[in-house]
Amino acid sequence: MALTVTAPAIGAGERRAGAGFSLGPALVIPATLLVLAFLGAPMALLFRYSLNRYSPREFMIDAVTAENYIRFFTDPYFIGVLGTTVQVAAFCTVVATLAAFPVAYLLARSQSRWKSALVIAVVFPLMVGNVVRAAGWMALLGNDGAVNAVLRWTGIVSEPVRLMYTPFAVILGIVAVVLPYMILTLQSVIESIGRDVEEAAANLGAGPMVVFRRVLLPLSLPGIIAGGTLVFILCMNAYATPVLLGGPQFKMMAPALYDQFARTTNWPFGAALAFILMASTLILTLIGTTLLARRMHHRRIDAAAR
Amino acid sequence: MPAAGPGRRWLGRFALRAVATVVFCFMFLPVFFVAWISLFDQQIVSFPPDGYTFAWYANALSRPEFARGFVTSFQVAAVATVIGVSLGAAAAYAIVRFRFAGSGTLNTLLLGPLVVPGIVAGTALYVYYVALENALDVDFRATLHGLVLGHVLLTIPWTVRLVSASLVGLDRAMEEAAANLGASPLTVFRRVTLPMMRPGLVAASLFSFIQSFENLELSLLLVGPGRITLPVAMLNYLEFRIDPTIAAVATMQIVIIGALMLISDRFVKLSRIV
Numbered sequence: 001m002a003l004t005v006t007a008p009a010i011g012a013g014e015r016r017a018g019a020g021f022s023l024g025p026a027l028v029i030p031a032t033l034l035v036l037a038f039l040g041a042p043m044a045l046l047f048r049y050s051l052n053r054y055s056p057r058e059f060m061i062d063a064v065t066a067e068n069y070i071r072f073f074t075d076p077y078f079i080g081v082l083g084t085t086v087q088v089a090a091f092c093t094v095v096a097t098l099a100a101f102p103v104a105y106l107l108a109r110s111q112s113r114w115k116s117a118l119v120i121a122v123v124f125p126l127m128v129g130n131v132v133r134a135a136g137w138m139a140l141l142g143n144d145g146a147v148n149a150v151l152r153w154t155g156i157v158s159e160p161v162r163l164m165y166t167p168f169a170v171i172l173g174i175v176a177v178v179l180p181y182m183i184l185t186l187q188s189v190i191e192s193i194g195r196d197v198e199e200a201a202a203n204l205g206a207g208p209m210v211v212f213r214r215v216l217l218p219l220s221l222p223g224i225i226a227g228g229t230l231v232f233i234l235c236m237n238a239y240a241t242p243v244l245l246g247g248p249q250f251k252m253m254a255p256a257l258y259d260q261f262a263r264t265t266n267w268p269f270g271a272a273l274a275f276i277l278m279a280s281t282l283i284l285t286l287i288g289t290t291l292l293a294r295r296m297h298h299r300r301i302d303a304a305a306r
Numbered sequence: 307m308p309a310a311g312p313g314r315r316w317l318g319r320f321a322l323r324a325v326a327t328v329v330f331c332f333m334f335l336p337v338f339f340v341a342w343i344s345l346f347d348q349q350i351v352s353f354p355p356d357g358y359t360f361a362w363y364a365n366a367l368s369r370p371e372f373a374r375g376f377v378t379s380f381q382v383a384a385v386a387t388v389i390g391v392s393l394g395a396a397a398a399y400a401i402v403r404f405r406f407a408g409s410g411t412l413n414t415l416l417l418g419p420l421v422v423p424g425i426v427a428g429t430a431l432y433v434y435y436v437a438l439e440n441a442l443d444v445d446f447r448a449t450l451h452g453l454v455l456g457h458v459l460l461t462i463p464w465t466v467r468l469v470s471a472s473l474v475g476l477d478r479a480m481e482e483a484a485a486n487l488g489a490s491p492l493t494v495f496r497r498v499t500l501p502m503m504r505p506g507l508v509a510a511s512l513f514s515f516i517q518s519f520e521n522l523e524l525s526l527l528l529v530g531p532g533r534i535t536l537p538v539a540m541l542n543y544l545e546f547r548i549d550p551t552i553a554a555v556a557t558m559q560i561v562i563i564g565a566l567m568l569i570s571d572r573f574v575k576l577s578r579i580v
Binding site for chain 2: 130278
């Protein structure tokens with residue numbers, strides 16, 4: 001170990017030329033500078049603007065005020081937007097978790113040669129982009145869409161049912177968007193739970209339901225927490241799906257944020273909106289993970305006590 | 307999940323498979339329908355279709371907003387991938403190979419763009435670009451370089467993740483052997499290290515390209531007249547209607563991304579990296 005000859009190429013070359021200074025670690029600098037200059041600095045500027053004052057005539061007045069944040073929390077419209085966003089995000093996270101579990105379990109336990117093809121099939125919808133998938137839902141849910149065509153053809157309804165531009169459409173669309181993330185996260189966690197653990201429980205007389213509830217579920221809770229966090233964040237920030245499937249009346253935070261810049265041009269308030277969105281996502285994720293983790297902890301204590 | 311009892315176990319298996327199949331179909335449904343209606347021989351979509359045609363694909367490409375959007379997205383994704391993968395791979399190499407003080411923090415910082423919501427990052431870049439334009443008298447909004455600089459942010463975290471993973475799994479004994487046999491450090495890097503990093507680099511490039519090409523949120527406020535990326539052009543069109551033309555555009559995007567995924571799977575098993 002100590003005699004390792006291979007100092008990594010570039011570092012070693014430099015060491016020979018320079019005075020004991022290795023250029024190797026410096027390779028990290030360009031990427032770091034780029035992230036700082038085009039993410040760090042813009043975020044700092046946006047935060048600074050959120051403390052400014054908006055004036056319809058002068059556009060933006062330099063100030064240090066919390067009035068944009070106060071306005072958000074005192075305006076019933078924006079409280080409603082945040083409420084809708086949180087509700088949709090929480091509901092979609094729960095539905096996605098429930099729907100993803102069976103798929104993740106079968107994928108994790110699969111020994112078929114089609115397994116890698118199936119994994120690609122899970123990743124594929126994720127990669128084609130949200131706009132494309134929203135277009136698909138529009139074709140399905142519109143008044144002349146496939147769902148209404150089937151409903152009318154079977155005689156269940158005579159007039160088309162309004163499915164587009166409803167919360168239902170948005171939830172459907174968002175769940176489809178986030179499902180792959182949940183499936184992949186759960187799959188990797190379930191794979192790490194040995195099959196023998198399940199078999200041991202079954203051999204000791206536990207039925208499938210008990211194995212699921214007492215073995216599989218507690219052991220996969222870290223995956224549920226990780227996947228749930230990721231999915232919840234994605235739901236909170238959803239843009240294309242609420243815009244295209246929810247229509248102009250249905251407002252979530254990301255479209256509301258865009259509107260402040262593209263339509264209203266109230267930058268200070270829009271900037272405040274951005275930070276309220278991130279802060280509320282962070283706080284809710286922390287609450288959620290803490291609650292779930294505590295539950296996991298209690299279960300462990302219960303199990304140990306038995 | 308079935309009720310307990312060994313006799314019903316097969317029923318449980320069956321139910322599990324049925325639910326999984328339904329969920330799978332649900333994920334694929336929108337993709338399938340976009341591809342299907344792109345072939346409908348009618349202007350206004352209704353089911354069942356009157357007939358089938360490929361005419362909408364020609365129509366889609368003849369529409370300037372989609373043709374130009376396609377070119378813009380392709381240029382932005384290609385340039386952002388080259389820059390992002392070079393910088394990201396160098397950073398990953400430095401972080402994995404030299405465990406210097408603060409390398410963990412830097413790693414977290416480089417994954418930062420994954421944490422900031424796309425819409426927030428796009429907004430921040432927008433106000434930043436306006437400030438830069440006022441200060442430097444150089445255009446940033448609605449320009450190729452403005453979009454590229456933003457999209458490089460999308461490619462860096464993926465590259466750092468994928469290349470780090472490939473470097474960690476790399477057997478250093480190979481490099482030591484080459485060095486002991488008299489290869490100079492540069493030769494070791496060029497002839498041994500780099501080839502071993504290749505799967506990670508290829509995967510990083512393809513994923514970066516896809517991330518940039520399909521990105522909507524970051525680009526929304528950075529595009530402008532004459533410089534609109536394909537996803538933004540599609541969104542603008544879809545806000546008014548869904549018809550076979552836009553479905554044809556979407557299907558082309560699906561085919562391109564599907565092909566890229568299959569190519570990357572040949573280099574790195576997707577089931578292992580995502």
